[in-house]
Amino acid sequence: MSHKKQTLGEFIIENQSSFKYSSGELSSLINSIRLAAKVVNHEVNKAGLVDIIGAAGDMNVQGEDQQKLDVYANEKFIQTLTNRNIVCGIASEEEDDFISINSQDENHQNKYIVLIDPLDGSSNIDVNVSVGTIFSIYRRVTPVGTPVTLEDFLQKGSEQVAAGYVVYGTSTMLVYTTGDGVNGFTLNPAIGSFYLSHPDMQFPENGTIYSVNEGNYIHFPQGIKNYIKYCQEEENDRPYTSRYIGSLVSDFHRNMIKGGVYLYPQSSKNPNGKLRLLYECNPMAFLAEQANGKASDGFVRTMDVEPTELHQRVPFICGSKNMVKKAEEFMRNA
């Protein structure tokens, strides 16, 4: 008889005490994200049938055309977190500025802030390729009951108390960490519950997959060009396989399961790379390290980067430990 899988709700309760600040507040917060993810998943699954694909007509603070699903997912996560009165501040890739939630109300004792990439992999929405949501959670640093400030959001990644992503793919999964390993839960759409399907996820230390947009090759720094050439050489377990979905969440998820490295380096087109430190790189770096992987900008550990702006971009190399180390070696020696 197959072993009954634990639901996400049961797992959260059972593991609450292993969380150093355990007060139930973080559990409710993860449960709120689970709820919003199900609502967004419902819409993603019928993209094409309903008027949810295509551009929304506005440009976001990143200078990107917002997709309708970007806007929808952004609204659903902000609404759910606000209505459930579970956070004191939210920052989103789709919002110009951070949002302060009731934090003026001195009775408002909420301590957590959330940073979110509501829809990751936007360029894949219209073509039925997997997309995701990324979230990062911190405890506020300013006093409870006072308005949150930018300082609460510009914390180093190493201060995160939890992080995770949802991947809306062949199945829908929620993968997260609270600093005690990484666990993955698969949604059973018939029941509407997430079940523990991937306990204690680990990056293999070595892998044979590299994920990079080679269309930007000529614009890459010499170190990255040399690493890509190294991946393609006929030697030992190389050439590696090139796999690039164009959704960070999906490329990361595959590489965590199979062993691989994802690179979005700086280039002459994007001097600081493309990915956002606060919404994309820090949460994925926290997950990677909790799963025995590694993440850096080629030189500095991602979670040691001191944030200076809400929407700052950084170069990002993330995945199997020895593959990231090799890429860093090529960057240093270039």
Ligand SMILES: O=P(O)(O)OC[C@H]1O[C@](O)(COP(=O)(O)O)[C@@H](O)[C@@H]1O
């Ligand atoms: O098309 P490019 O330049 O290779 O960029 C793809 C990367 O950009 C992203 O789509 C950026 O994320 P958003 O879709 O949230 O803006 C990543 O998911 C992906 O890895």
Ligand SMILES: [Mg+2]
């Ligand atoms: Mg993204």
Ligand SMILES: [Mg+2]
């Ligand atoms: Mg996005």
